[in-house]
Amino acid sequence: MYADVIESGLIKGPLLETIRKFGSQEAEHVAALTALVKQMGGTPVAKARTSFPLRGRISALELIAEVEDLSGAAYLGQIVHVKNSAVLESMLAIFAVEGRHMSTVDKLIGFGITPGAFGSPMEAGLVLRQAESYVVSGNGKTPRKAN
Amino acid sequence: MVGPFVRNAVAKTGSDVDTLNFLLAFEYLESAFYGAAYERVRGSHLDFFVGLIADYEMQHDEPLVSMIEGLDGKPVEKPKFDFSYSDDAGLLRLAQLIEETAVGAYSGAMLSIENKEALSLAGSIAQIEARFAGAVRAQNGEDPAPSAFDSPVSEAQVLATLEMFRR
Numbered sequence: 013m014y015a016d017v018i019e020s021g022l023i024k025g026p027l028l029e030t031i032r033k034f035g036s037q038e039a040e041h042v043a044a045l046t047a048l049v050k051q052m053g054g055t056p057v058a059k060a061r062t063s064f065p066l067r068g069r070i071s072a073l074e075l076i077a078e079v080e081d082l083s084g085a086a087y088l089g090q091i092v093h094v095k096n097s098a099v100l101e102s103m104l105a106i107f108a109v110e111g112r113h114m115s116t117v118d119k120l121i122g123f124g125i126t127p128g129a130f131g132s133p134m135e136a137g138l139v140l141r142q143a144e145s146y147v148v149s150g151n152g153k154t155p156r157k158a159n
Numbered sequence: 160m161v162g163p164f165v166r167n168a169v170a171k172t173g174s175d176v177d178t179l180n181f182l183l184a185f186e187y188l189e190s191a192f193y194g195a196a197y198e199r200v201r202g203s204h205l206d207f208f209v210g211l212i213a214d215y216e217m218q219h220d221e222p223l224v225s226m227i228e229g230l231d232g233k234p235v236e237k238p239k240f241d242f243s244y245s246d247d248a249g250l251l252r253l254a255q256l257i258e259e260t261a262v263g264a265y266s267g268a269m270l271s272i273e274n275k276e277a278l279s280l281a282g283s284i285a286q287i288e289a290r291f292a293g294a295v296r297a298q299n300g301e302d303p304a305p306s307a308f309d310s311p312v313s314e315a316q317v318l319a320t321l322e323m324f325r326r
Contacts, residue, residue, distance in 0.1 A: 033304070040307035088282050092275045101311075104266045107282070108309035111262075111289025112296075116303045124211055125294040129218035131286030133279060 085134035176232030258292040263312025
């Protein structure tokens, strides 16, 4: 998502540096989780092909805020299910950084730095259904063309 | 020197009640800090920013108290704190230290919480502490997320911060 936003050219100036920084941190999260899954003898999920609605500067920032919120809710939903403490530690290290991203992006789109005093968890099924709206192909499904 | 309040908070390290009390102690510090900070900046350009954090931080105490009581524990007493700063910049530097310590305290404490409801509550607060840590850094002209991975703050470091401001 960050890569697409950066490539779209919709964000310019000093703000672009923030977005680049957050994007590169997200790439580090992907690498860390991929390594962790392999280390535990698992197979990391394939990267899905995605398409994001990028209509303008504001909509790009709103998209980032939406995806960061979804990510924060996803971590909050999953931490209670994790049994391995090394995995929990890695997840919490990422989870806190997502929180920092969330307040930064919320402020950029003119919201307060938090919508409330408590974060809301989201269960995996709902997270996946919401994420599905950005997926154009993957998981063995027939690829369909992005709009 | 570690006072009785902190010793009681971590007297029997290991149980969820002790961990939640450790977090509650830090939340009391945050409530006290922002309560006083808001009185100072009310009506200034920091009114909204500090007021919002103060409002939400104060909401964190009660659910922790209820959770501790629900686990048949006794919540720690609310201590008195003393924060000294001479200007807005000093206030915000202290806010940054406190928020960073809070995020790290939750990251460390959450590794040992076994009760799922307690872990979920701690997580839902930790996320807001992380939001605040990023926002206060940005307010101070610093990078809101200086690293891709946050590190836990040791229990000893959190306790030292508590003692530093305890009156």
